[in-house]
Amino acid sequence: MPLVPSLFIDGHWVAAAAGASREIRNPFDQSPVATVDEAGAEDTECAIAAARQAFDHGPWPSTPAVQRGALLSAVADLLVRDRADVAKAESLDTGKRLVESEYDVDDVVRVFRYYGGLAGDAAGRVVDTGNPNAISRVVYEPVGVCGLITPWNYPLLQASWKVAPALAAGNTFVLKPSELTPSTAILLMRLLTEAGLPAGVANLVLGAGPQAGAPLADSPLVDLVSFTGGLTTGKRVMAAAAGTVKKVALELGGKNPNIVFADTDLDAALDNALTAVFLHSGQVCSAGARLLVEDSLHDSFVTELASRADRIRLGGPFDPQAETGTLISAAHQAKIEAYVAGAVAEGAKVVCGGRVPDEPELKAGFFYRPTILDGCVATMGCVQDESFGPVLTVERFTDEDDAVRIANDTVYGLAGAVWTSDASKAQRMAGRLRHGTIWINDYHPYLPQAEWGGFKQSGVGRELGPTGLDEYREAKHIYQNINPAPSRWFGDFGDKDR
Ligand code: NAD
Secondary structure (H helix, E strand, O other): OOOOOOEEEOOEEEOOOOOOEEEEEOOOOOOEEEEEEOOOHHHHHHHHHHHHHHHHHOOHHHOOHHHHHHHHHHHHHHHHHOHHHHHHHHHHHHOOOHHHHHHHHHHHHHHHHHHHHHHOOOOOEEEOOOOOOEEEEEEEEEOOEEEEEOOOOOHHHHHHHHHHHHHHOOOEEEEEOOOOOOHHHHHHHHHHHHOOOOOOOEEEOOOOHHHHHHHHHHOOOOOEEEEEOOHHHHHHHHHHHHOOOOEEEEEOOOOOEEEEOOOOOHHHHHHHHHHHHHHHHHOOOOOOOEEEEEHHHHHHHHHHHHHHHHOOOEOOOOOOOOOEOOOOOHHHHHHHHHHHHHHHHOOOEEEEOOOOOOOHHHOOOOOOOOEEEEOOOOOOHHHHOOOOOOEEEEEEEOOHHHHHHHHOOOOOOOEEEEEOOOHHHHHHHHHHOOOOEEEEOOOOOOOOOOOEOOOHHHEEOOEOHHHHHHOOEEEEEEEEEOOOOOOOOOOOHHHHHO
């Protein structure tokens, strides 16, 4: 049983109604991290009811926008104060290196500050009616109760991308983080409370998706569901949300092309190709897991890349020598093994990795060696499917047209990169790639101020940036005639009455 209740409903920490719990273990050494409550549908229904009550009758939706913004800025300050504890909790749940978790917390701080500033920008706009007796304006109002569902790879960062704009716009919410990584969501609820958020505005349920998460897509009391996770689950959430025509925002998977032309700065392209795919052991939605190399550069580039990948040091979250960490779970490790076996069966050639490491000190963790699969083509399953692990597929291309054709040959459209020293070629490519973010001669930087979201089956709606806030508010047009008079549309009613 949990030492303290870990579901946060209507301003109180409560235990799961059915008394179920889940043990969280560090994926590096299986040491126990925490035992938390495991919510069932009835707990989530309670959390939804609390969020509904707080939205319909509580003070938050009508709190002046600048005050909402000030609260978000206060949360950012509290996160700075608690940076070390929050980062440690994130590393214990995910197995990611502490330095990466610290970087993530800094990103979360930026997100809260950004939406804190944007919250006050809620004045709306006046529309010219051309009629001196009418006033027409568009105002922004919160959507209502938001169901926020997040994955395990960047637990707090993904939550912040939803929680901060939802609060900035005046909504109430129920957050359902991944069942594998609940710790930083618990810390976030404490910080929101400390910052003064009224009871019922922020609610947290922990547990498995089909039980604790599904009611957020089903319930008629929820107005919006914002989901980040895999494509299959995203389709399920979207279908469930259709029952009550909820607003839906989806951030789904990616199979992102990293396109290297022969005229590129080789050292930068090589180094970034490693970061693109092996950061956080490839468990990144925007990972550059699909390398496209121009024919003339292919052999030398892949040889050097494989030699560098072979030297990547694996280790635990608090090992200062480690360059990347474990996978999240045994099930995910087995999925990567099966994915590589499938790729080999369809003709891919393993040029490095392709196995679980054999060092004794890594045996307890769910590690997989950084892996490069050469000889791939777009028709192969390994090129089309997201592995979400440290596996790079390599394809060749002949020229710009060929690169565009291959890179767009995917159901996904989240992100991609182009490496070339020809600036006009880079711009042409960026314009033709059907992916939501394109990096030129770089990989992975994102900005809270710039939109993030997928084309095609990588998503619906945009997170971050000014339009990220738009996901969480309704634009309402208010037209006011300040000199009411009969319309006289059908003639003179005064005459008829006579
Ligand atoms: P997942 O789809 O298995 O789970 C995501 C969340 O959905 C979890 O909280 C899970 O419990 C919940 N869930 C599962 N079934 C549900 C249901 N029926 N109803 C409601 N909720 C349910 O994904 P994951 O394995 O946690 O995360 C990995 C995936 O997330 C990858 O595909 C990755 O690309 C994607 N991702 C995308 C972005 C982005 O910005 N586009 C960012 C991070 C991760």
